[in-house]
Amino acid sequence: MNITNASILLPAYLYLHLVHNNNDYDRMFYCEDGQLLLRQFPWLLLRSNQYFVRALFLIPMFEQELGFLFPERTTVFHLLGRYLFHPSNAVWGYVTRCYQAYLANAEEILGVQIWTFAEVDLDKHSSYIMNCAISKNLLPSLDTKDVAALSDTIRVKPKAVLVTSLKSEYFERIRDTYYRNATAPGEVIGIYQPSHEEKQFTEKLDHNVKALEEIYLLSLSDSLITSQYSTFGYITQGLGGIRPWLLVRPDDENLCLQSSTMEPCFHFPPSFECKSRRELDLGSVVPYLRHCEDKAVGIKLFY
Numbered sequence: 587m588n589i590t591n592a593s594i595l596l597p598a599y600l601y602l603h604l605v606h607n608n609n610d611y612d613r614m615f616y617c618e619d620g621q622l623l624l625r626q627f628p629w630l631l632l633r634s635n636q637y638f639v640r641a642l643f644l645i646p647m648f649e650q651e652l653g654f655l656f657p658e659r660t661t662v663f664h665l666l667g668r669y670l671f672h673p674s675n676a677v678w679g680y681v682t683r684c685y686q687a688y689l690a691n692a693e694e695i696l697g698v699q700i701w702t703f704a705e706v707d708l709d710k711h712s713s714y715i716m717n718c719a720i721s722k723n724l725l726p727s728l729d730t731k732d733v734a735a736l737s738d739t740i741r742v743k744p745k746a747v748l749v750t751s752l753k754s755e756y757f758e759r760i761r762d763t764y765y766r767n768a769t770a771p772g773e774v775i776g777i778y779q780p781s782h783e784e785k786q787f788t789e790k791l792d793h794n795v796k797a798l799e800e801i802y803l804l805s806l807s808d809s810l811i812t813s814q815y816s817t818f819g820y821i822t823q824g825l826g827g828i829r830p831w832l833l834v835r836p837d838d839e840n841l842c843l844q845s846s847t848m849e850p851c852f853h854f855p856p857s858f859e860c861k862s863r864r865e866l867d868l869g870s871v872v873p874y875l876r877h878c879e880d881k882a883v884g885i886k887l888f889y
Contacts, residue, residue: 600627604634606854616641617860621648637663637820637850640875640887644868659874659887660847663824671825673802677795681802688778689806692746696724697807697826698760700751701816712759715811715833718842722831724809726769744774748807750800750818754782801825811842814880820850832880843879849887851878 602624603612614620616638624630639662642648656662673681689695698715719725725747749757757779764775780800787793801818804810805826812819812830823830829845836843859866869877869885878884 596626598627599629599631600624602630602632602634604632604636604638606636608854610858613856613858614860616645616856618645618647619860621645635817636854637817637852638855639663639666640849640852640885641855641868643875643887644871658889660849660889661827662887663820663850664827664848667821667825673798677799677802680799684780684799684803685806688776689746689748689803691743692776693743694809695746695748695807697804697810697822698747698749698756699804699810699812699816699819699822700749700753700756701813701818703815708753708755708759712756714841715756716760716763718831718833719811721841722844724811724831725775726771726773728763729768729770729772744776747775747777748803749777749779750804751779752783752786754779754784757782815851815853817850823848824850834880836879845879847886847888851881851884851886853878853881853884855883855885 602615604615615624643652643659656665696719698719700715702711716725720727725745747760749760751757757777761777764777769775780803781796783793783796797818801822802825804822805828807826807828810819810823810826810828810830812823812832814832814834819830822828823845827848829848831842831844834843835841855868857865857868868875874888875885876888878886
C-alpha cells in the first residue's frame, strides 16, 4: 500500500476479487488509499458477483463525481443497465416476439419472479404468492359464487401475468386458479411462462441466454413481484425502473413488502471503516445508504 516508495516495481496488472466470500484485503478496494494504489496499474482484472456500486459512494474522492453523474441516487442501476447492457439480436428478437405474441394486447402486465433457495411446500408457497398479489390489488379476487356474466368478461382486455421460475408448478397453479374461476370484477387473466428449466445450470450458455431473455421480458411489466435475495429479480426491477413487491413478511398483517426503491441490494458489503480499520455498520453511516428490506446485512441506496 506504500505507493510513495518509487523503488517498488509494480506488475502490469492486478486481480480484484470482489465476490461474496472476499476477505478484508480484497475489501481495501472500497477505501480511498486502496483506490490511489489501483491507479498505478495499467490493467485491472475484476471478478464479482455483487452489485457493489453503492459502496463507492462512501469513498471521498468519488463523492462529487458520483453526485454529478447520479443526482438521483436511486436510479444508478437503472441508468447503468440501460446504457451498458446490450442484448444480442437473437436475445432481443426472442423478447420482441414473445412480447408481441402474449403481452402486447394486455391491459396491464404483472411480472412474477419466483426463486427458492431450499425445498418448500409448493401448495403453501403458491397460495402465499397468490394471496400477496390479491391483497395488494395486483391480481383480482376470485368470484366464489360464479356470478360474473360471460358477456361482461369477453369485452375486457386481458390482464397478463408473466411467470418466471425454474419450476412449472407455480405457473400451473396460478393458471388453473384463474381458468377454473371467474374473477369478482369480471377481468380476464392470461398466465404465461416462457420456460421452466427445472434446475439451474450456471455454466450453460443456452440456459443463461434464456435467463437474460426472461429478465428483459419481466422488465416490461407494469408491476412486479420478486423473491427475496434474488439477483434475477434485482436486475429485472432495475432495468424496468420498478419498485417490486418483495416476497417477505414485514409483520403478521402484511403478506409482502414493496421495496422503497428500484435499486438492487449489495448482499455482502465491507464491514469496517477504512481509516480506523474498525468494524462499522455501513447502513448507518450516511442517510442515503441503509439496510435492504430483504437482507438485514446488505445495503442499498435510498433517496
